[in-house]
Amino acid sequence: MNHQHSWDRRAVESIAHALKDKPGALMPILRRIQDELGWVPRDSVPVLADILNLTRAEVHGVLSFYHDFRHEPPGRVVVKVCRAESCQAMGGVALAEHVKHRLGCDFGATSVDGALTLEPVYCLGNCACSPAVVINGELLGRVTPERFDAEVAALHGKDR
């Protein structure tokens, strides 16, 4: 990483202190950090290790294992496209290509202006309404390239 993102140490500490006595506390703590901050700063590793009496390696190991945990802040809009079989059977591969082209970034990347993050997802449980996409937490089913474009356009409308 060639640029440092600022992060809220106090928020991380307060989440960790609130949940540290739960059995298996590290996962709920990481989960809440991600849910509240949108990412889990790498610099929070020694902080969590200290509070939970774990080694940094243990915390890093868990943080790096799970696909959900982001190591950098996401764009203002997060788009997730399902790439699993049921969506593949309903044009999901072409849809994914369309989304990449439309957003101008690949999976796992944030657009150059920092506005949009595109993430793959492997099944949203919406297989009976394939193909499925999530835009900022909102699940959409039977998504065509046209519907995707309309949803993104509507989102830009809301911004202004």
Added chain:
Amino acid sequence: MTVRVYIPWDSGACSLGADEVANAIGAQAQQRRLAVEVVRTGSRGLYWLEPMIEVEHSGARLAYGPVTAGDVPALFEANFLQGGNHRLALGVPDEIPYLKLQERLTFARLGITDPLSVDDYIAHGGYRGLERALALSPEQTVEEITVSGLRGRGGAGFPAGIKWRTTLQMSAPQKYIVANADEGDSGTFADRMIMEGDPFVLIEGMTIAAIAVGATQGYIYLRSEYPDSLRVLDTAINAAMAKSYLGENLCGSGKRFMLEVRVGAGSYICGEETAMLESLEGKRGMVRFKPPVPAISGLFGRPSVINNVVTLASVPIILERGGVFYKDFGMGRSRGTVPIQLAGNVKRPGLIEKAFGLTLREIIYEYGGGTASGRPLRAVQVGGPLGAYFPESLLDLPFDYEAIAAQGGLLGHGGIVVFDDSVDLARQARYAMEFCALESCGKCTPCRIGSTRGMEVIDRLLAARNGEKAAELELLRDLCDTMTAGSLCALGGLTPLPVVSALKHFPRDFGLSSSA
């Protein structure tokens, strides 16, 4: 008089605009000064008709669907609140053949009750199983489950009664019940439907399990892709606590059972039960060696009953009606009903709960209506990403654990994904390896590395000229054998199934002349 309108809040229905329909109905009713009470429910599982709304009219329900927000003014004009006719009218939902032909035991309340109302749950037969379990001895409860023949609906198909008995016989200061709600298989959504549409049936099933084996703490390990399930479960758990259906003194029995939802973080392998336990303990989701089995040494090293959501949700009716009642459904060693989830390229996708034994052909054509695209069906994948691809010629297979296993496949969590003739099975085989590489926990070398080598070999096989294909094919088969034999869990062990079945049934897609 206030008219009740039932609208699903199931995330599938909402992905097609159910919330907008609910808002539009509320707004129209207000504008027209009509008294309408909107009740949000689970989905009936007829997804091609979603959003499907139902109106209560003179004691019966009438359905309309698929409804968009734009259709709502016309529905009011057609007087749908009094059952008026409209092009979207579907009549009595229970009479729709797709639903009428089903045998709904576990999913009986889906789409009918208010998912967050304990009273509504009880009014529709809920908590009778728990009531009976509280009157039985733990041994008798476990015996009912054993007699029912209930097998794990998560994928492995292990008899639930044996797991429960093992944990019951253990003496330990703490035991756990864990519901596996990490429903990661593409083509499956039965767990999600239960959690969003009838959460109390899962809670009741877990409570019965707890009483039977002597557990006082339960966890639902929920995948993060299901935020709506989390909201519903959390609210339902609080509602059950408030009425003493969970907590320190279950129904005044003096027994204790606490329940908590834990959310995963996007890891498919955490649906494997021992990886799930590691994750619940706050660790990397690395698969454990077995033995010891979790029923003996599970969560935090304590005896733990781990069952899939559908398995646990099937427990209340077994206790209520008896193990023999449940066992009388099904065929061979596959007893009871199974929620078949029909998805992919199919005209009428949805949930079909039915006794084991329907053929794939009946499911896909009689229920599903064939492909959505109208093109010829070419392949079906049964049982999720680790399941085999079957050609049209094998569609007469019955949906039954043993019958599907005998053809080199697995029933898994009950999902069927249909593909039309535009599918390229070589690409699907490569995807199976790619998915394994992405999701491998890394413990076993054949899975961690073999999956990446698998992608490479498939690429080389496809690029090879005719004379050079045999060597690559041999390598791929050898690799698949190594993965099958050398992996601890189903991910590495079963990833070869979609690959080998694709090679066997669709050799042309690999540029091979005949079934090699």
